[in-house]
Amino acid sequence: MYAGEGIVIHAGIMNYSFAQVLMDSIVRIKRNKPWPEILLLLEHPPVITLGKRSTAEDILYPDNILKSKGIDVHNVERGGLATYHGPGQLVGYILIDLKKINMRQSQLVDHIEAAIIQSLLNYSIDAKRHRSHRGVWVGDHKIASIGIAVRGGITFHGFALNCNPDLSHFDFINPCGLNPGSMTSITRVLGKPTSADEIKNSITAHLGTRIGIDFSSVSxxxxxxxxxxxxxxxxxxxxxxxxxxxxxxxxxxxxxxxxxxxxxxxxxxxx
Incomplete structure (x- = not known):
């Protein structure tokens, strides 16, 4: 089903606080007037985000240790628990009117997972869904996390795909309620360096096809x-x-x- 046109923004490295303000502003506008469906693709400086179901126990180290590593902490509106974002991780923020694409939130998450799985096939990585956890998995290790929030029928937040991040930073938290050692990356699976830039276009194309949005690049x-x-x-x-x-x-x-x-x-x- 073709739902319409959309825009994709390759935003480089963006401060997490600014990304929050940006998403909030787009949601406000989209709730009040017709606006394109938007996919923001970017990386963050090191940051831990705590979803609605997070507790203090999800962070395993005190604030002074995190600050010494340059890691900020933010409480966020998305579902899920704690996760880490940082350089080498492709973050996709998806700001879409669910009515326009005629989907429920859970269906959109299904399509995000499928788009990532399809894109990882380009690397000959056999990724799958997990029967009891959201996200994308390679064997028993999680390679992509997904957390969507909805306000007034408009989605925000999205996915985080581990391309070549510092996986040791996941040791500071219980990532998505899992053991820190449960995370992996494209680089770890392949045994050679990769970058977030290499997979952006594939994910955009597969996601657009699955949800019926024709994405065009905008600065x-x-x-x-x-x-x-x-x-x-x-x-x-x-x-x-x-x-x-x-x-x-x-x-x-x-x-x-x-x-x-x-x-x-x-x-x-x-x-």
Whole structure:
């Protein structure tokens, strides 16, 4: 089923706090007016996030140890327990109107898992679902975590795929309620280095096919500019303007421009 057009943003490394503000702003806009379905692909500096079902026992080390390692801690709105994000891990934030794609939250999670599994086949990795845990698994080890939140029918948060992160950082938590040693990565499975960049396009294509969204690439600069316009006069408008001014501009892409608006002064990455 074709549900419509969407945009994918390759955002590089993004501070977790800024990503939270960005997701919140997109959800606010999408709840009040027609806007594209959005897939944000990025990496975070080291951070531990605690889902709705997390407890203090999920963090195994005191704050001073985490701070010495440069690891922040955030309570978040998504489902699930504790997880770690950091460089070398591909994070995908999925901001989609469930009514538009005619799916329940659980069905979307099924499709995210399937898209990751299909993409890992490119590496000859035989990944599977787990009968009692969400996410994607290689044998008894988890390679991708998934946690979706929904507000007003709009999804946010998403998935985290371990490409080449520092897996020792999972030792600071009970990841998703599991033992720290239960996590793996593409690099560990293959025995050779990989990067998050290598699998982005495959996941985007497989996910788009499965949920009926035709994703076209748009720059973070373009997205921040339009969010700033939509939220002019709010306390976060300057935040987006400041971030946008630090991002280089690229030639126009007519398709992507149409998806966010008609002001062609703002530049976007070619698809």
């Amino acid at each position: 973070l600069n373009n997205l921040l500019t339009y969010i700033s316009k939509e939220q002019k006069g709010t306390h976060i408008s300057r935040h987006f303007e400041d971030e946008s001014n630090r991002i280089p501009e690229y030639p126009n892409n007519a398709i992507a421009t149409r998806r966010l608006g008609n002001d062609k002064r703002h530049c976007i990455y070619p698809a």
